[in-house]
Amino acid sequence: MYREPGRTGSEGRKGGRYRGGPMASPNLPDKPSLDGLEDRWGAVWEADGTYRFDRTKERSEVFSIDTPPPTVSGSLHVGHVFSYTHTDTIARYQRMQGKSVFYPMGWDDNGLPTERRVENYYGVRCDPAVKYVEGYAPPEKPAKKRQDYDAISRRNFIELCEELTESDEQVFEQLWRHLGLSIDWSMTYSTVGPTTQRISQRAFLRNLARGEAYSQEAPSLWDVTFQTAVAQAELEDKDRPGAYHDLAFHRTDGGGDIVISTTRPELVVSCVALVAHPDDERYQPLFGTTVTTPVFGVEVPVRAHPLAEPDKGTGIAMICTFGDTTDVTWWRELDLPTRAVIGKDGRFGFATPEWLDTDGAREAYGRIAGKAAGGAQIQMVELLRESGELLGEPKPITHPVKFYEKGDKPLEIVTTRQWYIRNGGRSAELREALLERGRQLGWHPDYMRHRYENWVEGLNGDWLISRQRFFGVPIPLWYRLDADGVPDHDDPIVPPEADLPIDPQADVPAGFLADERDQPGGFTGDPDVMDTWATSSLTPQIATGWEEDPDLFARTFPMDMRPQAHEIIRTWLFSTVVRAHYEHDALPWANATLSGWILDPDRKKMSKSVGNVVVPTDLLEQHGADAVRYWAASGRPGTDTAFDPGQMKIGRRLSIKILNASKFALGLGEPAPDAPVTEALDLAMLGELAGLVDEATRAFEAFDYARALQRTEEFFWRFCDDYLELVKGRAYGDGAGAASARIALRLALSTILRLFAPFLPYVTEEVWSWHQGGSIHRATWPASGSLRALAGDASGADGAPSCLVVAADVLGRIRKAKSDAKVSQRAAVDLVTVTDTADRIAALAAVIDDVAAAGTVATLDTVVTDGEGEAIVDVVLAPPAEA
C-alpha cells in the first residue's frame, strides 16, 4: 500500500525575484518578508525531494521514526500541530547530523471512530445480513435517527469508509505540508488496506502458533451501544449518581434477615451468593449457611472472601453474575454458578430464568424482562417495596462506574467467546519481562516510565483483542462445525501466511467448499475483527515493511523513536512493546518521546469548544508556519502547554528579526574567503557561539528541542542587540577590521541559521538561499570545534572576563544614560569614563573602538580600580546641537 513516490516536476525555484542592493549579494531582497515563503519552499522541497529517505543507508546511518498515525475521522486540532512539530524538530536535527531520516506518515483509518463517522456522515449502518449493492449511493440526507439509517452490507460499508477517509487524508496532508513537517510522503501507510491487514493477520497467526494468543468463553466487559467487548485499556471511570438500596435476605435457618446494600437492586435475580470478609465476626456464623433472595426467593449460599470490605455498606454484599468486575473475581474464585440475565443488547432477557421455581418469582421477573438496566431498576424497586424487602429509602450517592472510553452507557458484563493476547495480566513471569522492556526503553521525559510500570503492574487480565464490529482487520480463522453445527473453537482452521490477508466471511478455507459455510459438518468464519490497537500495536512493523520489504526492514527496524501522547502509554505504547517482544524479542524502538497536552488559557485541558474554534489552518494563515512551530517547540517535552497566540507573535517577530539581521550581515558584502578573524570582539562572539552549539547539540541528543530553541534564541537576541551594534561601525568600513567583522558575521549567521533550521524551516531556508547553495535542511549541523579553534583564547576558558560581555555592559550604561536624558540613542557623547577592575578594563581595552563607535562616544577613558564595588561608567553627553 505504499504510495508511489510523490509528485515530481513541479516548478522549481523562481529566479530573479529579488532586486539586490548595490553592495548586496545578488539574491538579497530590499525588503525581506515572510509572505509566501511556505508555498514557495514547500514546492521546492517537494520537487527536490529534500526529505526523501535514502534507503541505501545502513541501519547505523538511519534515524527512523514511528510516526503516530492520526485518526482520520474528523479534523486535526492544535494538539496535533503541537506534538507533530516536536517530532519534526528532532527529525530535522537528525537529518542535519547526517542521518538518513525515515519519517513516514501513517493514517489510522481503521476502527470505531471511522465507523461512527461514516455512519453519521452518510446516514448508513452496517448490517452483515444485507447483500452487497453494486454502485450503492448513500441517502441524500442522513435520517434524523440512528435507527432509521440505511442498512447496508459490510462490503458497501467498507467502501464508504475508504471513500471518506481518502478525502480526509488529503486534507490532513495539506495541513502537515503547510506546517512544514519534513515527512517523506512517498512512504505513507494507512492502517486499513491489504498490506496492513496482511501484517496484522500474520502477526496474530504467529502469536497463535506460539500460544501467545488464545480464545476463551468468559465474562467480559461489554458496551451495549457498540455491541462489542472492550479491553481493560479502553475503560474509563465516570462518576455517576446512584443509590444504596438496603435489601432484606432471609436466613433459611430461621435466624431472621440479612441486610445488604446494593446500587444495583435490579440484579437480585442474578444473585448467586452473599459474601463477607472472612474475619468479619458479624457474619462468620453465617458462612456455609444459605439465605433466600428477596422477591425471587432463590436460595443462595453465604460465603467468605477477603475482597469483601467490612466497612462498605453493611459489610456483606450480594454477588451477581455480573454486576461488576469484583463479581467476576468472586464468581471465579468461589466457583459459583452463572445466572446471567443481561444480554448483549443490555436488556434483561425475555426468557424466564430456569432457576426461578415459584410462580411469584416468575411473575416478578416478567415485570423486568426486556428492560434495560435503568427501567428494570425502577420495576425492581417497586417489587421490593411491595414485598416489604426494601428497607428504608434508597440513599443517593455518587460513585465511579466503568465506561468504554468512547461510550455513553455504563458497561455491562456479558459472557462471550473472545480472543486474547497474553500481556502479563495473568503471568508474573511475562509481566516481569515486559517491565524489563520498559526499563530498557529511553523515556523522554524520563518520569513517564512510571506510567508504564504502573499500568503493567496493575493489569488484571490478558489483552482482549476481538471486537464484534465490521470495519477492521478480520480475525483470520475458520472453525469446523460438527454434525450439530457447533463450532470447534479449540482447533481453528488457520490459513497459510501466503494467502493473507483473508476475510473468513468471504474466503473459504482449503479443503472446504463455499456451500459448506455455516452448514453442519462444514465450517464457519470467525465473525470478529481485531481491535484497532491490535493493528496499531504493529505500526513499527507496518512502517518498516516487516516481511514485506526485508531490505527496508533491515535498515529501519528496530526504530529510533516513538513520539506519542502520554495518555496512550497503556494502550499504544504498551501494546507495541508486547508485539515486538513476541515477534522480535526486542524493543520496537530505542526511545519514546511523550508530548503534553494543549491547555486552555484557564489551565484546563483544551476543551472541545475551544479546540473547535482554534482551527490549525487558521493559525497557520494568521501567524505563519514558523511562528506556530515556534510556539509548539517552546513547549517542553511531556509538559502540558497553554495555548498562547502571544507566543506565536513572538515567533513571528523572531522570524522577521532573522530576516533583517541576515540582510544586514550579508549586505555588508562578501569578504575574501580567506580573510582572518582578527578582532577581539569577533573572536569572543565566536567563542560564545561555540558554547551555544555544544549546548543545543546536547539538548537535541536528549530530545530536548525546547531547550535547544530557547538557548539559540537567547543567544540570537544578544547577538543582535549587542554584538551587531558593537560591530556595525567597524563592519561598514574597510580594511582588516571590517573583513574580520564580515567573516565573523557570516560565520555566526550560518551557524545560527542552522541551529534555528529545525524550528523555523521556512525563514531559515529563505535566508540560506540568499547566500548558500542547496537546502539548509540538508546542510551539516554546526560543530563547535572549528568555531572554538578560530576563537582561540577568546573562548573564555581561562576565566578572564569576556570582552563581549564587558563591551555589552558598558554599551548598556551608555544607552541608559541616553535613555535617562531622553535623547536619541544616536546622540553624541563627549566623554565616557569607565572605572573598573584591571581584568575587565583589559578586556574592554581590546574592544574600546567598537564600544566608542556603537555609543557614538568621542572620548572613552578607562580607570583601573582594585575596589570590589561595581563598575562606574560616567557618561558626559554632548550638548544638543542647535538646529
Add this chain to the structure above:
RNA sequence: GGGCGUAUGGCUCAGUUGGUUAGAGCGCUGCCUUCACACGGCAGAGGUCACAGGUUCGAAUCCUGUUACGCCCACCA
C-alpha cells in the same frame, strides 16, 4: 487508596551537577521615525522563587514534611 508531575514578578516560562545582585518575553511606563529591522529599537518599574523545617560557608536548586492544582493507575458492592 497508590504513583507521577507542577508551584518562580499581572501573564507565559528559563534557571542541568548548590555559588556573587534570580533571568527572558508578553503586558505596563518612558524615550527614540538611528543608514538590518516601526511586523521596530533602547531603557525602566515589577519577584519574601507555594509553605514549614533541615543539610551547607552558601539553597529557587539537595533532604523531610505540608498545602494547592493537574495527570496516570486502582476490585467502584
